[in-house]
Amino acid sequence: MIMPVIELREVSRRYDDGPPALREASLTVRPGEAVAILGPSGSGKSTLLNLIAGLDRPDAGTVTVDGVRVDLLGEAGAALYRRSKVGMIFQFFHLLDDLTVTDNVALPARLAGTAGGKADRRAAELLELLGIDRHARTYPNRLSGGERQRVAVARALVNRPPLLLADEPTGALDTAAGQDVSDMLTDLNAEGQTIVVVTHDLALARSCTERTVRIADGRITGDVRSQAVASQAVAPQAVASQDVR
Template sequence: MTQVIQLESVAKRYDSSGTPALGPLTLSVAKGEALAVTGPSGSGKSTLLNLVAGLDKATEGTVSVAGRRLDGLSEHVLARFRREQIGMVFQFFNLLDDLTVSDNIQLPAQLAGTARRKTAERADELMEALGIRKHARAYPGRLSGGERQRVAVARALVNRPALLLADEPTGALDSASGQDVRELLVDLHRGGQTIVLVTHDPALAQACASRTIHLVDGHLALDSQAEAVR
């Protein structure tokens, strides 16, 4: 089975003489798997996500994503790799308010050098699939929280990434919008998208993930496989 993420004896220290914020940790995530990362505040969840995203570098060990070791890549090459292979969804959406929905979605593809026509076609395809086509020319500030998160997911998927990272994707939403995003993540997983989801919400992890790990003080305390994603 193809591994999209491979961590080998990874540790991250922010203070060279202190206790690691994460690890040592060895972890793999297979293609098509939906992994939920849970744990209390300060347990290392965000550190793990940042290492996998290439936003931070491990102090020890190696991090590989989609067959590439991240530690050997220059900042320029890493930025390009991240645009092409990793989609990211954040708690507070991180959309650009002065761009329309369609332009927000197209931006990563434009930065990757994709032809304008192909970029527009891909954005249209995603907006249709995610039920936001009618908002193509609207600005994010006019949308509900759930709609903005769907735009953020579309933007994350525009380059057909090998991996989707979601950091508390329902944390800023009301219950109805949160349910919409939960169903969207389930649909993406059923469609074969590899997902790593960081969440404080056990219900979200249970609904969306085929596997859950629980971190405590930077260490793996639990690694459980779900029976099925409903």
Template sequence: MTPVLEIKKASMVYAGGVTALNEVSLRIDDGEFVAILGPSGSGKSTLLNIMGTLDRPTHGSVAIAGSEITEMSDKALSRLRGERIGFVFQQFHLIDGLTAIENVATALLYAGVRRRDRHARAREALDRVGLADRSGHVPMQMSGGERQRVAIARALVNRPALVLADEPTGALDAANGAAVLDLLTELNRAGTTIALITHDRDIAARIPRQVHLRDGRLGAA
């Protein structure tokens, strides 16, 4: 079986010789839910950027659904990212002047989806996260938990191979954070492959597979 993500001995060395990642290897298979746990400064952001094809490693290889990224052109890489990876961020990154359905539909702009099909796909994604009745609301009319659900719908709308969730509960209170984690768990049970980056051991403990990043090295949590 071809893994959804396969990183082999990837290192990231920045100017001045600073090593943010040191020969990290990670495989995520279809249908997995993985927590990547690490404290501040452990290299989580760097690893996220590599997993999401936002950066190429200095050394090593990265493959998304069997496609090796390190030799791709920027245009090909951008297309792969848009089609195969969904992102969920701590601060939602919604556009204030757009409704929920319009925010979700933005993820389809560069995926070759016809205009008349975008809203239907966006409405379907909002329904999956329980927000079909809020599709016409702008972010300021929604709670933090609802805004994060819109962001999750946006990540799902392209039917990606992998969803990357970066501290998705970090800007929420305990109740909304738990609800978002419950939603991600439900989506995973329905077949969505998810990697969740967190510094919170309690959150990681709820996720079936855990790996621990410390000082740029990956191991069992």
């Protein structure tokens, strides 16, 4: 039996005295799936992402990612979990402008204790895979938005995480660069990488994922899988868990 990469059971989260940001949400994501979490601003999708990433804790329910009970982790445990289990890409890249592209990509591996030479070789593999190896010694502020997002994806994959989380990954890009990133996510998923994309953009959800989970007012209101993949077994061969050649 293949264990899910993500399993949320009856998860709720409330901030201060406001209405629940998340209400009894349950979600299972299998290895190799590409899933879009779709909803308007304030719907609860960012809360859901933060709980999966170990950046927040639920008030009720359980969050399990790749066999780890994320909701039980302390601060140090959550930091270690994010280094080893989750790669994250964001709307605004969050690259360090005083480091080269290679150093940006290799940094999480070095923080995880990987030797410098090995971290740099892994970074070089990913930069080649993502078609930006010619920029290895360039600084991020010299790159286009689409190129910077590719660097961010390489950084997210450097520690071979079983799960890639993307938070509005095309929100700061023009149409052409956004399509480029969407195509890249599609290619990564085709290689077996499990991906969860949080977005309000239905076009992005349709172009790079095979399953759409809708959320509104903190509740999961829909979960639709395309018929083309609904009957297929998903191979648990994540890009993150194998050497990239």
